[in-house]
Amino acid sequence: MLSAAQNDLITRITSDRPAGKLLRCYWQPAALAIEVEGERAIRPVRLLGQDFVLFRDESGKLGFLDRDCPHRNADLAFGRLEDGGLRCPFHGWLFDTDGNCLQTPAEPKGSRLCKHIHQKSYPVVERSGIIFVYLGEGQSPAFPDMDCFLAPDPYVFAFKGLIDCNWLQALEVGMDPAHASFLHRFFKDEEQDTAYGRQFRATSADSDIPMTRVLREFPCPDIEVEPTDYGLRIIALREISESSTHVRVTNVMFPQAFVIPLSSDMTITQWHVPIDDTSCYWYAIFTSFDQPVDKETMRAQRLKLYTLPDYRPRVGRFNDYGFDPYEQAHHTYTGMGEDINVHDQWAIESQGKIQDRTREHLGQTDKGIIAFRRMLVRAIEQAANGQIPMMVLDPEQATHIRGPATMDGVGPTSGWEAYWRAVDLRRRNGAPWHAAGTEKEE
Template identity: 65%
Template sequence: MTPEQNDLVTLSGRDRPLGALLRRYWQPIALLEELEGPRPAKAVKVLGQDMVLFRDQEGRLGLLDRDCPHRGADLAFGRLEDGGLRCLFHGWLFDVDGNCIQTPGEPAGSKLCTRVRQRAYPVIEQAGMIFGFLGEGEPPAFPGLDCFAAPGSHVFAFKGYLDCNWLQALEVGIDPAHASFLHRFFEDEEADAYGKQFRARSADSDMTMIQVLREFENPDITISPTDIGFRLTALRPLPEGQTHVRITNLFFPQAFVIPLSETMTITQWHVPIDDTSCYWYAAFTSFTDAVDKEEMRRQRLTLYELPDYKPRLSRANDYGYDVVEQKSRTYTGMGEDINVHDQWAVESMGRIQDRTREHLGTTDKGIVAYRTMLLRQLRKMENGERPLLDLTAEEALAVADPGTVDGVAPAGADLEAYWRAVDARRRGAAPWAAPANAAE
């Protein structure tokens, strides 16, 4: 890529083409749990914008620009009272729609508050997260993905901070080849770390995922367009004619959907805080039992620190690197948590990767396909056209989850029929799940 192209796909400020594109979509801005407690208000920064998110006394959500329109003081420290958020400096009061409803220091009968309005943004609760829309006009409708269709009891949401640009964080999720190396373990026994799904044995094979990835490191990768972006298929031929089949999906503009197990998927967004840092937001969706949210949260808080959800392992402590471990236990020497492996990979590229220096190979088909798609949608925006998934409510009804699978097909199987059957079985276990979208 040229330096100009690299800037085009990484910089998300208001005045940048990418910033205009990303502002056409709902963005995860917080977890629902972040507004729990005695004071449901917090500062948030998304796409370089400083805002305050709060819940008023009636339970309504509000998202306002953070600087008070009176003298610019910080509304994130405001008092939640009298139906809104009150600035500490002079007591001006704003409701969730940005209306100024009181200017108490002004003379009796003053109409000043009728002429003042704080910029407010639409907000909505979905999949255990709070989404905000930072663009102009009507926000798009949500497509019918499983994480949005599932009841709250079956979805667990979490997030984590990354000290790098959003794009390199997203691209690791559409690169199936890296798992054979970055997430390689030299021992096959069960582990309690996040990433233990690699220890599991498929219902159709005696091999663990560790063995599959370690011993068959050259996946055959294909890309197929879908209604939400594209489907990425990675095939690994196994002994006795079996085939390991992994189907993941790019969810435009900045998310992907991947299988975690035979009964759970992850939908993961990568949201710029600014151009050199981002959060990943993940919705874990169960197709069988309700999720144990307290236990899942407890497990992840051993790895992340509140209130900012920053990882305990980072550049500052070399990601826990241990040379002895690297020789005999893990490929990275950075423990068994695959999030740490991915974090090291994307942060080691620099805070904004210089893509003019990279040399892509055939395993980078997903990377190439996504960048091509992103550049195409940027051109559509520039030409005044609606980009992909800028959906009306009627259009959204026709967009269903495209299906995500990780399994072993028997010898001689029709691989397309195999993965669709596996996906159908998983959906059949969940009364709320609609049939997968077969449209290409």
């Protein structure tokens, strides 16, 4: 249980708050690359409580600028892409991707006003289908050599979704291995030909046991939490028999992501990115170690739940998450259908716009959440004191952050520690694109 002041410290992310200063030390997902493709490659972006405009100019270069035109503060997200930049429709002022003012066409001939005008711009890069921006001061950090960034385009797929609550409670659901046995309980196991791209539907590695069955029949895992140089490794053990144990390895990538297995051949790296204090987006990169990703199928699956252009969920707080009491009594555990994104969304949004952690009572299964909060507070204090917090990497340090390993398999009850590492190594060495070595051992 936290005090109100402690809860504010770890949840509030505007630029004048300590956690806001911390999060501005990192690259932040700002949009999917697909959102700035086509004829009108301009998107408004609200990120960490600030308003921006993202655009791709006629040459394909990305720009990320403050959203209000420096002339009379009109909205640049309604601008025109022309003449090598983004033009404000109010008076025609034109800005390039670096924020330089190229033209002020309504000014008298010979005016040099534009030479003195500069719109604030931010470093922006595209990685694995996501556009990242750096909002902090000074030199931007290096990207770590994570699988999702090393894998070539055919082997990654990116998507996102809007969540109507604070970023931290959205992130914390991924640190809780126990909830899946209840919130994501399925009464029947599906055929494997329908499992592609769907969480908890595939069989666990080295077995013919679907994850749905493991979660349903073994609801009380032993949980181990290990500190790493990138954050936390969380291992959930469900003993099936004296000789075999289900092992699930997931990770917290500080400060805002978790890395989890989708299947024996695919992982999910998912960031939780504040729009403001009371809403956020999840951004995910699905990375395949086996075959190229079927992006058309993956996108179609997810667009059944989300609407364009803002990736808003089709069900949510506004329609009780599709809850049907008859369905809950007779067909599904939650009464909210079979998509686990809906289940997670209900769980975290029902905690309130910002969870009141003064009212919670944590248990043994929450040890990952407890460890992360301590890590977060320590990093907030470091950033406030001008120190370099965890995962603000220089180029040399970035090469040592590998993987991280994830897996979901059935191995020996005695010797599971070596088993999961062997499974990760086998999958990694078998990946057609893998050439960067194995995960760094702690």
